[in-house]
Amino acid sequence: MYTLYGNKVSGNSYKARLTCELLNIEYQWIEIDILTQENRQAGFLQINPLGQVPVLLITPDNLAANSEPTLILESNAIIRYLAEGSALIPNSAIDYARMWQWLLYEQGEVRPNIASVRFIRKFQNMIPSRLEEYQQKFDKSNDVLSYLNQQLEGKAYILGDNVSLADISLYAYTHNAEEGGLDLSPYQDLLNWFKRIESLPNFVRL
Amino acid sequence: MYTLYGNKVSGNSYKARLTCELLNIEYQWIEIDILTQENRQAGFLQINPLGQVPVLLITPDNLAANSEPTLILESNAIIRYLAEGSALIPNSAIDYARMWQWLLYEQGEVRPNIASVRFIRKFQNMIPSRLEEYQQKFDKSNDVLSYLNQQLEGKAYILGDNVSLADISLYAYTHNAEEGGLDLSPYQDLLNWFKRIESLPNFVRL
Numbered sequence: 001m002y003t004l005y006g007n008k009v010s011g012n013s014y015k016a017r018l019t020c021e022l023l024n025i026e027y028q029w030i031e032i033d034i035l036t037q038e039n040r041q042a043g044f045l046q047i048n049p050l051g052q053v054p055v056l057l058i059t060p061d062n063l064a065a066n067s068e069p070t071l072i073l074e075s076n077a078i079i080r081y082l083a084e085g086s087a088l089i090p091n092s093a094i095d096y097a098r099m100w101q102w103l104l105y106e107q108g109e110v111r112p113n114i115a116s117v118r119f120i121r122k123f124q125n126m127i128p129s130r131l132e133e134y135q136q137k138f139d140k141s142n143d144v145l146s147y148l149n150q151q152l153e154g155k156a157y158i159l160g161d162n163v164s165l166a167d168i169s170l171y172a173y174t175h176n177a178e179e180g181g182l183d184l185s186p187y188q189d190l191l192n193w194f195k196r197i198e199s200l201p202n203f204v205r206l
Numbered sequence: 207m208y209t210l211y212g213n214k215v216s217g218n219s220y221k222a223r224l225t226c227e228l229l230n231i232e233y234q235w236i237e238i239d240i241l242t243q244e245n246r247q248a249g250f251l252q253i254n255p256l257g258q259v260p261v262l263l264i265t266p267d268n269l270a271a272n273s274e275p276t277l278i279l280e281s282n283a284i285i286r287y288l289a290e291g292s293a294l295i296p297n298s299a300i301d302y303a304r305m306w307q308w309l310l311y312e313q314g315e316v317r318p319n320i321a322s323v324r325f326i327r328k329f330q331n332m333i334p335s336r337l338e339e340y341q342q343k344f345d346k347s348n349d350v351l352s353y354l355n356q357q358l359e360g361k362a363y364i365l366g367d368n369v370s371l372a373d374i375s376l377y378a379y380t381h382n383a384e385e386g387g388l389d390l391s392p393y394q395d396l397l398n399w400f401k402r403i404e405s406l407p408n409f410v411r412l
Contacts, residue, residue: 049353050353058300070300072300072303072304073307073311074306074307074314076306076310077303077304077307077309078303080306081303084299093287093290094264094276094278096287097278097286097287098278098283100280100282100283100286101280103283103310104283104309104310104313107314108280108313108314108317111314112318147255147256
């Protein structure tokens with residue numbers, strides 16, 4: 001049995017939800033309100049001392065009664081675990097390495113920039129103490145969007161012909177970049193790629 | 207044939223070098239001088255437009271003459287590719303997921319904080335324009351070191367009894383945290399874990 005602790009407005013949580021939906025994986029959703037900092041309260045910190053969502057709880061119903069429930073942290077590690085054996089994970093060693101290259105790029109460049117400008121603008125109403133950070137991350141976000149747009153040129157998906165977890169992960173914080181004040185109209189290949197992902201069977205919106 | 211574009215003082219590059227050495231993988235090293243910004247010049251930007259090291263170049267000598275050389279970016283994706291089939295990658299699905307959980311934590315929390323304070327202090331001589339950032343990242347670095355120390359309590363390696371890529375990756379920027387001005391003496395479990403890694407056959411220093 002899978003339980004996802006997540007938040008409905010969080011792109012990181014959305015990656016896990018979208019992966020479950022696309023793959024018809026059954027799961028229970030437990031909403032953690034990050035806007036009221038429920039993720040920083042004792043109840044949730046017992047689950048994840050880092051206070052981050054999503055968290056995947058695996059309770060092995062078909063194992064011995066004394067077997068331990070298991071937690072997996074980090075959105076990209078969670079979706080990798082959930083998608084094991086599915087078409088969302090490439091077979092070839094090179095494509096598999098490239099998938100991880102993009103999942104790490106997402107973690108290192110997309111999330112810290114695009115997710116932050118969205119959060120500051122949409123959920124913190126451009127709080128003055130973060131305005132300088134907003135501008136720096138806004139500029140870096142445009143670099144990221146431009147790079148992704150260029151990498152998608154002539155391709156259906158980021159690895160080529162087939163959709164993979166790299167697309168799911170990169171989509172989570174790019175498709176709503178306008179909520180961070182970013183203009184997506186110069187990035188036509190990116191916009192076409194959004195439409196392709198949004199046409200996948202069982203696709204659900206953030 | 208493997209070629210690693212890397213830099214001898216970069217922890218990210220060191221991860222790839224250490225993995226090759228521990229696994230007796232033959233490779234050619236091409237030094238890219240990040241301190242003189244060789245990574246931002248046209249020659250290297252043709253290899254990696256992001257200007258980052260390490261980059262793994264795979265030239266498939268045993269394939270057809272017209273086969274394309276392949277590049278893999280992102281240190282943790284590179285070491286995952288290099289270690290395929292070795293004991294540095296756990297067999298169980300849960301341990302494999304946990305390995306990635308730590309590789310993503312490394313990318314999301316360790317590198318942006320501990321590597322930055324080291325770079326600002328050791329290679330930029332505490333440049334005034336980054337002092338505020340240094341202090342913020344110094345404090346976060348202590349949170350990271352404290353969390354890792356706690357996670358290592360009672361364990362030989364971060365996943366338990368066996369060394370994995372998660373250890374190699376986490377070691378790269380924690381064992382030299384003192385170069386960033388951080389005091390490691392409160393973190394005894396971390397210091398013991400350093401010694402265990404440094405005793406591995408074929409271990410090489412950064």
